[in-house]
Amino acid sequence: MTSSTTAQPSGAQAAPGQPPHGLTMDRLSFILFGHAAFQYLNAACELGLIELLFAQGPLTEAEIRDRLELKERAGAILLLGCTSLGLTVKEGSRYRAADLIVALEKDGTWPKIKDTVGFEQHIVYEGQADFVDSLRQNTNVGLRRIPGDDPDLYHRFAGHPRLEDVFYRYMRSWSELANEHLVRKLDLTGARRLLDCGGGDAVNAIALARHNPGLDVTVLEIPASAKVTEARIAQAGLASRVSVHPCDMFADPFPADMDCVLFAHQLVIWTPEENTALLRKAHEALRPGGRAVVFNSMSHDEGDGPLIAALDSVYFASLPAEGGMIYPWRVHEQCLREAGFGAVERMTVPGWTPHGIIVATKEAL
Numbered sequence: 488m489t490s491s492t493t494a495q496p497s498g499a500q501a502a503p504g505q506p507p508h509g510l511t512m513d514r515l516s517f518i519l520f521g522h523a524a525f526q527y528l529n530a531a532c533e534l535g536l537i538e539l540l541f542a543q544g545p546l547t548e549a550e551i552r553d554r555l556e557l558k559e560r561a562g563a564i565l566l567l568g569c570t571s572l573g574l575t576v577k578e579g580s581r582y583r584a585a586d587l588i589v590a591l592e593k594d595g596t597w598p599k600i601k602d603t604v605g606f607e608q609h610i611v612y613e614g615q616a617d618f619v620d621s622l623r624q625n626t627n628v629g630l631r632r633i634p635g636d637d638p639d640l641y642h643r644f645a646g647h648p649r650l651e652d653v654f655y656r657y658m659r660s661w662s663e664l665a666n667e668h669l670v671r672k673l674d675l676t677g678a679r680r681l682l683d684c685g686g687g688d689a690v691n692a693i694a695l696a697r698h699n700p701g702l703d704v705t706v707l708e709i710p711a712s713a714k715v716t717e718a719r720i721a722q723a724g725l726a727s728r729v730s731v732h733p734c735d736m737f738a739d740p741f742p743a744d745m746d747c748v749l750f751a752h753q754l755v756i757w758t759p760e761e762n763t764a765l766l767r768k769a770h771e772a773l774r775p776g777g778r779a780v781v782f783n784s785m786s787h788d789e790g791d792g793p794l795i796a797a798l799d800s801v802y803f804a805s806l807p808a809e810g811g812m813i814y815p816w817r818v819h820e821q822c823l824r825e826a827g828f829g830a831v832e833r834m835t836v837p838g839w840t841p842h843g844i845i846v847a848t849k850e851a852l
């Protein structure tokens with residue numbers, strides 16, 4: 488089983504143009520207590536319940552309490568919630584992890600989901616309480632929950648090393664849930680130079696460099712985060728082909744003569760106007776025939792899903808920067824055209840995350 492074939496939540500991704508779920512009382516009550524459902528998932532991860540059951544399950548309630556050092560009431564609450572939600576299964580007097588979670592552990596997906604849970608709990612959760620104000624004011628009011636003066640979340644991480652670690656762990660995992668498709672679908676035959684804008688810890692740069700031995704990659708990253716990027720590149724043994732260029736990609740010029748410019752999980756952060764400005768810089772940096780690539784979650788052009796794109800948009804509305812959401816494909820395509828690109832191609836990505844890829848070509852003169 489690969490990460491792309493697992494965990495398809497039934498009906499969570501309605502096909503474009505299809506109506507979303509009809510609302511039932513079950514579904515409404517699940518939405519009403521959705522925050523509590525997430526807290527059980529987070530507790531199962533942070534307290535080590537799932538790992539305990541992987542390693543030693545099935546176990547009785549008393550054994551679980553004992554190993555997790557929980558009092559009777561606390562153990563009962565945890566197991567009531569996790570079992571009611573289906574995260575754990577009770578057979579006789581013993582509990583085990585759900586079959587899906589066991590399968591996700593086997594194929595390597597579960598640790599990535601755990602990294603995502605950590606991000607939601609420690610970075611996203613509090614800021615989302617400002618969602619309504621963020622909508623009213625059309626700006627990221629929730630950023631006030633992460634102390635600092637910088638205008639966006641990423642620049643504030645320098646003052647919060649623990650959050651920075653949680654973020655880059657998550658970002659690596661979220662990229663790895665889908666970037667095998669980017670690597671496979673993006674034909675870089677003949678390409679020599681790729682620019683990865685806001686490349687984070689170089690997770691995508693490294694994957695592309697490994698798959699394309701003739702490719703050199705330059706990662707643009709803010710100076711405070713470039714140390715994370717450098718460390719990962721060194722760890723991957725790719726320092727001769729992948730380098731980091733600390734800069735502000737809005738203010739500073741892009742290195743020129745590129746065959747490909749990648750925006751991975753980048754154009755979901757900013758306004759369409761800011762995205763067009765970045766794409767114009769990419770257009771200038773590309774040689775004729777070169778391509779810009781947008782790789783991130785996409786929402787349907789009809790504005791009716793997929794569900795995860797909608798849910799993830801609460802974070803982009805509330806926290807990282809003033810503008811941003813999981814945009815419909817058409818918004819990215821419009822920005823690409825305004826930035827001067829010609830042919831634009833959509834590539835869908837299979838799996839439970841709503842990832843997509845757009846490739847746009849700078850036409851030869």
Ligand SMILES: C[S@@+](CC[C@H](N)C(=O)[O-])C[C@H]1O[C@@H](n2cnc3c(N)ncnc32)[C@H](O)[C@@H]1O
Pocket residue numbers: 641642658659662684685686687688690691707708709712734735736737750751752753
């Ligand atoms: C959502 S993360 C995506 C990381 C990576 N591309 C990935 O897909 O895993 C956005 C990244 O853009 C970087 N970034 C934000 N603003 C930037 C700027 N003005 N110049 C350069 N990088 C920036 C952040 O530091 C962060 O690492």
